Structure formats: structure tokens, C-alpha cells
Amino acid sequence: MRQHGLVITIGQLARYAGVSTKTIRVYHDKGLLPEPDRDSSGYRRYTAQDAIDLIKIRTLAGAGVPLARIRELRAASDEDFQEAIHQVDAGLTARIQELRETQKRLRRLAAGRLQMLLPEVNSHLDRLPALGFSPRWVALETDLWILVFATHPDTALELFRDQTEALDDPTLRQMYLDYDEAHDLDPYDPRIDDLARRIVQASRERYGSNDLPGQDTDSEIPALIQGAVTASSPAWQRLDALIRERLLR
Structure with missing residues (x-):
């Protein structure tokens, strides 16, 4: 039998528990919270115990426990209830840790993408403008190295150092610069064919x-990276096609 004494309306109960009256009605429909009798005026009247039960339900639901599981726990023994609470708590702890790691990555991203890369990669990117590379090229390389280090951490450093060594060679560096400048050329400009020949050689x-470095893998990432490189330039797309075609000869 329900205990009477201090009684409250559904609106008061909702305010005390921090939920809406609609939520209380849902809990009634789901069998989580017994629906009280109505008074002579036709209003539901709730007790302090209803408020306590509702706060427990709200807390479990807020922790991500499904309503069906909450209904089971309401009928569980104290021992089973406490064990379930410990499991929910452990799950929340793991989730909080995941969220903290996500927050750290988000803050690093907000502070600047370069902080996501190794110091020597940052130094490399910083020197590109002085070597004559366009801001477009620097931005592209930044995004690509973030992708490479995120998806291929075991080989990314080797690939990166291979490129930095190439830039130390004046002839190879000029090819990179020519590749950068080719972005805005007509795809059938003779300079595209000449650059493809030089790159293959x-x-x-x-x-x-x-085989170009980084291509001897079953991963789809190299193709994804190359697609990202060429996406903004028809000239680069044709250049990539020519290089691949001639490397297969």
C-alpha cells in the first residue's frame, strides 16, 4: 500500500526530480514508476517515496542504462542492484576516459593542426615557403602528413624522411616545385608531359x-592520399595518370 502524508502534484514532482511531466508519464507507461491514484479532484498525488524512486530512475537513465534494464533493476535484489550499479559505474569511467582523450585531441586541433605532428615534420613544413612552395602546397602537405602519420604510424617517418632527403637534392626539389606550379596549367600543356617523364626517370x-615509396601495401590509404592531392587540379590528375602509365611500361 502506498504511504500517504505529504503529497505533491506531478508538476512539483517533475521540478524536484529535474525531469519533465512528459518523462514521468513515459515512466508510468513503461512500468518504471507506479501511477498513483487520483484524488477527488481527479489529480495524481505523489509522495516523497515517489520522488526518491524517480530520482533513482533518472540517475540510471542519465548514465545510459536502457529503460527495460532499469525496470528489471527495480525488481532486483539489493545484491544484484549493487552489482549492476558497479558495472554501470565502470562503463562510465571508461567512457569518461575516452571523452577526455577526445577532448585533448580536439584542443590540439583548435590550437593548430601542426601540433598533431612531430616537431621535425613541423620544421619541414615551416621551411617550405622559403624554398618557394605555395601556401596551397604547404596546406596540402600538412593535411597529408597528418593522414599518413595517423594511418601508417610504422612507416610514416620513413616516408617523411625520404621526402625531406629529396628536397635536399636541387634537381628533385625543382621537380616538386614544378609539380606545385603545374596545379594551374592546362592538363594538356606540354610541360605536364615533360614533368611526368622527369618524375618517372x-x-x-x-x-x-x-614502385614509388609507400605503394607496396594492401592499404587503400595511398590511393586515398593521391586522390586528395589530385582532386583540386585537372593538370595534377593527368600528371598522375601519365606517371602511373609510364611506370608500368
Whole structure:
């Protein structure tokens, strides 16, 4: 039998528990909170115990416990209830840790994308403008190195150092600069064909095969990266196609 004494309306109960009256009605429908009798005026009247029960339900629901599970726990023994609470608490602890790590990454991103990369990568990116590379190229490289280090941490540093060594060679550096400048050329400009020839020749001389570094993998990431590079320029798209075609000869 329900205990009477101090009684409150559904609106008061909702304010005390921090939920809406609609939520209380949902809990009634789901069998989580018994629906009280109505008084002579036709209003539901709730007790202090209803408020306590509702706060427990709200707390469990706020922790992510499904309503069906809450209904089961309402009928569980004290021992089973406490064990379930411990499990929910452990899950929340793990989730909080995940959120904290996500928050750290978000703050690093807000502070500047370069903080997501190794110091030597940052130094490399910082020197590109002085070497003659466009802001577009620097932004592109920044995004690509973030992607490479995130998806291929075991080989990213080797690939990065291979590129920095290439930039130390005046001939190879000029090819990179020409690649940058080719962005705005007509796809069938003769300079595109000449650049493709030079890149293929330099690749064979540098690596001794028809494979570019980072391509000997089953991962889809290299193709994704190349697609990102060429997406903004029809000239780059044709240049990439020519390079691949000639490397297969």
C-alpha cells in the first residue's frame, strides 16, 4: 500500500526530480514508476517515496542504462542492484576516459593542426615557403602528413624522411616545385608531359624499380592520399595518370 502524508502534484514532482511531466508519464507507461491514484479532484498525488524512486530512475537513465534494464533493476535484489550499479559505474569511467582523450585531441586541433605532428615534420613544413612552395602546397602537405602519420604510424617517418632527403637534392626539389606550379596549367600543356617523364626517370633512378615509396601495401590509404592531392587540379590528375602509365611500361 502506498504511504500517504505529504503529497505533491506531478508538476512539483517533475521540478524536484529535474525531469519533465512528459518523462514521468513515459515512466508510468513503461512500468518504471507506479501511477498513483487520483484524488477527488481527479489529480495524481505523489509522495516523497515517489520522488526518491524517480530520482533513482533518472540517475540510471542519465548514465545510459536502457529503460527495460532499469525496470528489471527495480525488481532486483539489493545484491544484484549493487552489482549492476558497479558495472554501470565502470562503463562510465571508461567512457569518461575516452571523452577526455577526445577532448585533448580536439584542443590540439583548435590550437593548430601542426601540433598533431612531430616537431621535425613541423620544421619541414615551416621551411617550405622559403624554398618557394605555395601556401596551397604547404596546406596540402600538412593535411597529408597528418593522414599518413595517423594511418601508417610504422612507416610514416620513413616516408617523411625520404621526402625531406629529396628536397635536399636541387634537381628533385625543382621537380616538386614544378609539380606545385603545374596545379594551374592546362592538363594538356606540354610541360605536364615533360614533368611526368622527369618524375618517372627520377623515381627509377632513386628507387631502382617501378614502385614509388609507400605503394607496396594492401592499404587503400595511398590511393586515398593521391586522390586528395589530385582532386583540386585537372593538370595534377593527368600528371598522375601519365606517371602511373609510364611506370608500368
